[in-house]
Amino acid sequence: MAAPHENRAPADDAPGLAARRLATTLIDEVLRAGTALDETFERMAQAAGLEPADAGLARAIATVAFRRLGTIRQVVGARLERGSPRKSGPFEPIMVAAAAQLLFLDVPDHAAVDLAIRQLHEDARSSRYASLGNAVLRRLAREREAILAELDPLTDTPDWLRESWTQTYGPDIAKAIAAAHAEEPPLDLTVKSDPAGWAARLDGIVLPTGSVRLRGRETVTGLPGFTEGEWWVQDAAAALPARLLNVQPGERIADLCAAPGGKTVQLAQSGAEVVAVDRSGPRLRRLKANLDRLGLSAEVVTADVATFEAEPFDGVLLDAPCSATGTIRRHPDVAWAKQPEDVAKLAALQARLLDQAARLTKPGGRLIYCTCSLERTEGEAQIETFLARNDGFARDPIKPEEIGGQAEALTALGELRTLPHQLAGETPRLSGWAGFYACRLIRS
Numbered sequence: 001m002a003a004p005h006e007n008r009a010p011a012d013d014a015p016g017l018a019a020r021r022l023a024t025t026l027i028d029e030v031l032r033a034g035t036a037l038d039e040t041f042e043r044m045a046q047a048a049g050l051e052p053a054d055a056g057l058a059r060a061i062a063t064v065a066f067r068r069l070g071t072i073r074q075v076v077g078a079r080l081e082r083g084s085p086r087k088s089g090p091f092e093p094i095m096v097a098a099a100a101q102l103l104f105l106d107v108p109d110h111a112a113v114d115l116a117i118r119q120l121h122e123d124a125r126s127s128r129y130a131s132l133g134n135a136v137l138r139r140l141a142r143e144r145e146a147i148l149a150e151l152d153p154l155t156d157t158p159d160w161l162r163e164s165w166t167q168t169y170g171p172d173i174a175k176a177i178a179a180a181h182a183e184e185p186p187l188d189l190t191v192k193s194d195p196a197g198w199a200a201r202l203d204g205i206v207l208p209t210g211s212v213r214l215r216g217r218e219t220v221t222g223l224p225g226f227t228e229g230e231w232w233v234q235d236a237a238a239a240l241p242a243r244l245l246n247v248q249p250g251e252r253i254a255d256l257c258a259a260p261g262g263k264t265v266q267l268a269q270s271g272a273e274v275v276a277v278d279r280s281g282p283r284l285r286r287l288k289a290n291l292d293r294l295g296l297s298a299e300v301v302t303a304d305v306a307t308f309e310a311e312p313f314d315g316v317l318l319d320a321p322c323s324a325t326g327t328i329r330r331h332p333d334v335a336w337a338k339q340p341e342d343v344a345k346l347a348a349l350q351a352r353l354l355d356q357a358a359r360l361t362k363p364g365g366r367l368i369y370c371t372c373s374l375e376r377t378e379g380e381a382q383i384e385t386f387l388a389r390n391d392g393f394a395r396d397p398i399k400p401e402e403i404g405g406q407a408e409a410l411t412a413l414g415e416l417r418t419l420p421h422q423l424a425g426e427t428p429r430l431s432g433w434a435g436f437y438a439c440r441l442i443r444s
């Protein structure tokens with residue numbers, strides 16, 4: 001008896017097929033397991049043993065698929081007369097990856113469709129729907145212009161996030177946040193010194209807060225200054241919390257939940273004695289590699305912050321684990337991998353970590369609590385309840401001049417609340433920053 005698919009072309013002979021397969025697996029895995037795309041990619045790309053160009057293409061397809069997942073599901077669903085077929089194996093992720101490439105990446109239509117048909121034939125469950133998939137994708141190709149003319153960024157925002165942002169910030173800002181997420185993010189660098197010089201060398205702009213934003217899309221490791229350790233990649237908003245600690249040379253500073261170390265290197269660069277604590281060994285290895293490349297040092301401790309004990313510090317920075325909804329522009333998978341229950345669970349963990357961070361702060365010392373979340377529960381509300389149960393702490397309001405004059409990113413109580421649509425730049429792609437919350441507290 002003939003083996004199934006015996007007459008199929010050998011698996012890897014079509015250009016782009018290996019990349020598309022990996023993209024499909026990534027999309028499927030992130031949606032099913034709720035894992036982060038970056039980590040899933042690192043694990044799977046290595047196992048798949050692809051050429052760097054194919055691995056890069058797979059990541060690009062998966063990223064745009066998540067950025068536009070609401071639209072893709074809508075336009076594919078509208079062309080499936082009887083809805084998505086049941087028991088069809090990998091049909092859905094194959095169609096999502098194909099539609100992402102067809103609608104949003106530069107690839108000839110016939111190639112994008114052909115790869116999907118090959119993939120559908122690779123699994124007996126989806127093979128039965130290959131002609132259906134073919135018909136839907138060809139329609140998408142024919143109707144692409146009309147589809148792209150009607151894009152609504154809110155379609156690419158899951159309902160629970162749209163509702164949360166509308167309730168917290170109002171409908172106009174919720175829409176503006178969604179529009180910012182539709183744009184590919186720019187690359188921001190924190191430089192050790194001479195931002196204007198690095199901006200000139202790397203074709204960048206010095207942002208009002210001092211970060212350097214690059215106009216191009218180069219691979220960072222090939223840029224001047226990377227090997228020499230002159231700068232590190234850090235979103236302009238993510239660079240603010242560590243600065244708000246106003247570290248003085250020689251102070252003892254705890255960086256809690258520190259890995260992979262974006263803030264640790266800022267604190268170490270300020271001349272402080274930094275103790276960086278995180279419970280993740282693999283992430284701390286990345287932190288150490290970052291310190292080494294930059295020629296900076298810190299004491300690195302693998303521990304659970306909830307039970308970490310030490311002599312109290314002059315300053316403590318807690319960058320607590322959170323839903324990361326403020327990073328959706330850089331990590332569009334977050335919007336679809338996270339659920340409202342995650343926010344509630346994380347808020348309980350944040351409260352425990354914050355109480356321990358408070359115990360680790362000296363009388364008269366400063367404590368910065370921050371999260372890269374747009375959810376009030378993980379930011380403003382967390383601090384409100386913390387202050388209600390800790391009368392030894394008070395807010396130390398942040399002033400606009402501490403954040404490059406960006407007064408719109410401060411709350412009435414002097415907390416930092418950056419939103420993705422703020423910080424207008426030369427073009428929509430060169431505008432915006434991550435959504436961050438930070439509050440500076442002083443221990444009396």
Ligand SMILES: C[S@@+](CC[C@H](N)C(=O)[O-])C[C@H]1O[C@@H](n2cnc3c(N)ncnc32)[C@H](O)[C@@H]1O
Nearest residue numbers: 257258259260261262263278279280304305319
């Ligand atoms: C938002 S990330 C930190 C980013 C980092 N501060 C930076 O700027 O690069 C949160 C970190 O919290 C760590 N984490 C989560 N729960 C923890 C706990 N109970 N104790 C210690 N670290 C924890 C995670 O391993 C993760 O590295």
